[in-house]
Amino acid sequence: MNTNVKFVQGNEACVEGALYAGLDFFAGYPITPSTEIMEHLALRLPRQGGKFIQMEDEIASMCAIIGASLTGRKVMTATSGPGFSLKQEALGFAIMAEIPCVVVNVQRGGPSTGNPTHVSQGDVNQSRWGAHGDHAIVTLTASNHQDVFKMTVEAFNIAETYRTPVILLFDEVVGHLREKLVIPGKGKIPLVKRLRTAVKEGTDYHPYLPREDGRLPMSDFGSVHRYNVTGLFHDMWGFPTDDPQIVKGLQRHLVDKIENNANQVLNYKEFYLDDAECILISYGASARSALHVVKNRRLRGEKLGLIELQTLWPFPNQLIREKCEKAHYILVVEMNMGQILREVKNAVHFPEKVFLANRIDGSLISDGDIRNILRIVQGKGV
Amino acid sequence: MKIERCRLVFSGSGGQGVITASIILAEAAALYDNLNAVQTQVYGAAARGGSTRADVIISNAEINFPKVLQPNVLVCLTQESYNKFYPIIRPGGILLTDARYVKLNRKVDARQKSLPMYQNVMDQIGKPIVFNICMLGAVIALTKLVKPDSVMQTLSTRIPPGFLDLNRQALELGMSLGEQA
Numbered sequence: 001m002n003t004n005v006k007f008v009q010g011n012e013a014c015v016e017g018a019l020y021a022g023l024d025f026f027a028g029y030p031i032t033p034s035t036e037i038m039e040h041l042a043l044r045l046p047r048q049g050g051k052f053i054q055m056e057d058e059i060a061s062m063c064a065i066i067g068a069s070l071t072g073r074k075v076m077t078a079t080s081g082p083g084f085s086l087k088q089e090a091l092g093f094a095i096m097a098e099i100p101c102v103v104v105n106v107q108r109g110g111p112s113t114g115n116p117t118h119v120s121q122g123d124v125n126q127s128r129w130g131a132h133g134d135h136a137i138v139t140l141t142a143s144n145h146q147d148v149f150k151m152t153v154e155a156f157n158i159a160e161t162y163r164t165p166v167i168l169l170f171d172e173v174v175g176h177l178r179e180k181l182v183i184p185g186k187g188k189i190p191l192v193k194r195l196r197t198a199v200k201e202g203t204d205y206h207p208y209l210p211r212e213d214g215r216l217p218m219s220d221f222g223s224v225h226r227y228n229v230t231g232l233f234h235d236m237w238g239f240p241t242d243d244p245q246i247v248k249g250l251q252r253h254l255v256d257k258i259e260n261n262a263n264q265v266l267n268y269k270e271f272y273l274d275d276a277e278c279i280l281i282s283y284g285a286s287a288r289s290a291l292h293v294v295k296n297r298r299l300r301g302e303k304l305g306l307i308e309l310q311t312l313w314p315f316p317n318q319l320i321r322e323k324c325e326k327a328h329y330i331l332v333v334e335m336n337m338g339q340i341l342r343e344v345k346n347a348v349h350f351p352e353k354v355f356l357a358n359r360i361d362g363s364l365i366s367d368g369d370i371r372n373i374l375r376i377v378q379g380k381g382v
Numbered sequence: 383m384k385i386e387r388c389r390l391v392f393s394g395s396g397g398q399g400v401i402t403a404s405i406i407l408a409e410a411a412a413l414y415d416n417l418n419a420v421q422t423q424v425y426g427a428a429a430r431g432g433s434t435r436a437d438v439i440i441s442n443a444e445i446n447f448p449k450v451l452q453p454n455v456l457v458c459l460t461q462e463s464y465n466k467f468y469p470i471i472r473p474g475g476i477l478l479t480d481a482r483y484v485k486l487n488r489k490v491d492a493r494q495k496s497l498p499m500y501q502n503v504m505d506q507i508g509k510p511i512v513f514n515i516c517m518l519g520a521v522i523a524l525t526k527l528v529k530p531d532s533v534m535q536t537l538s539t540r541i542p543p544g545f546l547d548l549n550r551q552a553l554e555l556g557m558s559l560g561e562q563a
Contacts, residue, residue: 007419116426172425173448177421178408178409178422179418180418289446291446364449367447
């Protein structure tokens with residue numbers, strides 16, 4: 001058997017993707033439904049020279065990966081809703097201090113401890129606005145194991161390129177279900193290496209002075225350069241300042257470095273859009289059910305199409321507006337009370353044609369659930 | 383495989399190995415028989431002693447929706463799981479139960495196969511740990527979903543070599559029970 005082909009859970013596909021991307025430091029605290037990520041990394045990471053730490057809680061885990069990233073490691077932590085809430089303060093620090101890191105949230109039902117062993121997509125907005133203050137962030141998701149792998153590698157690449165935390169927002173169904181994963185050969189997916197400064201020892205190094213292209217070369221903390229890292233607004237040496245010009249400049253930089261590159265971090269898939277009269281928009285496990293409906297309806301000649309979002313944030317407003325231009329109606333399929341629905345309504349020219357097909361009881365939204373809403377939208381009753 | 387898409391539900395009590403059996407079947411199909419397969423299971427207290435359930439879909443085509451709503455094959459290894467799940471079977475499907483644990487007391491539009499799997503495992507092998515593999519043997523004899531060799535290959539990657547023969551015996555025992563049924 002080819003050892004590059006595996007039959008695994010989505011959480012293990014994430015582990016494979018992280019190791020492929022060069023993960024060499026993981027700190028976490030186990031929580032359903034993300035625990036398998038920790039379990040597999042506890043076994044795999046030390047074997048290949050990486051470091052694995054189970055910390056005392058989610059806050060410490062987040063802080064540990066921030067520290068490790070500064071020393072030059074590629075880092076990740078994994079959690080679920082309650083743990084993701086705890087991580088928000090340190091996540092904000094990582095945004096402000098521009099620390100590359102990957103944070104996995106395998107979603108369960110919420111708020112609070114919620115519905116631990118069941119599926120939900122209720123953390124979409126938390127992944128965008130969980131940390132306080134104006135900021136931008138990248139959130140990626142996936143509906144099958146091949147894409148979980150791909151998006152995990154992509155998350156590490158984006159984190160390194162833009163010196164930013166990247167959120168991987170999976171859900172219980174994708175995290176736990178088992179299906180085939182083919183691990184690409186080394187080099188098949190390009191990897192972004194840590195950009196290190198060329199400034200020599202003893203020469204003044206500016207950790208927060210962007211190059212012409214906006215990227216900020218790093219220096220492994222604790223090695224040759226001394227610099228400051230803070231959650232306060234800071235100057236190019238990393239020291240706190242309240243100088244209005246510098247505060248404004250850094251605030252703009254933190255948002256612009258991501259929003260101006262939204263197309264560079266945009267990942268999505270489309271199915272049967274060319275002549276689609278009704279377009280479904282979905283992501284994660286919901287997209288599996290949406291695709292099931294679209295394929296079955298196509299067999300009957302009904303003109304349905306699907307946009308599967310893999311980059312949720314920054315939200316691809318322009319893409320949605322353009323792709324949905326000719327659609328008679330749009331159905332957002334998700335397992336929450338309409339978190340992406342709101343974004344789609346904002347993006348299109350005709351929000352009154354956008355409807356929600358959702359399920360919020362902890363069960364995976366089914367093709368029947370979607371078909372029922374379709375019938376109502378099409379004026380056919382139930 | 384003749385069936386384009388086969389949906390199976392394995393149910394029983396936590397510890398009987400129904401989830402393990404479901405994984406082995408799906409993995410055998412996906413890795414050795416060049417089919418598509420998806421496996422899901424219930425989480426939480428159910429997997430630790432209560433009634434438990436695992437879903438498997440095996441297909442020639444891509445599988446999008448991963449859960450089973452109406453199984454073609456339903457396996458119930460306890461009375462509780464039989465009572466709970468018998469109504470969901472697809473009409474004309476196969477309902478496999480263990481004769482020791484389940485009394486068939488419902489009228490079901492399905493081919494009900496009550497096989498003395500546990501009894502045979504205890505009489506001929508003497509190790510209840512391979513009860514689930516015997517059940518898997520019966521399932522593949524009844525459905526021809528995967529090759530027995532593929533199951534053995536999957537097992538060889540999951541268990542110590544010393545236990546392979548024990549499992550082979552159980553698989554063959556289950557297959558012969560399934561073929562006679």
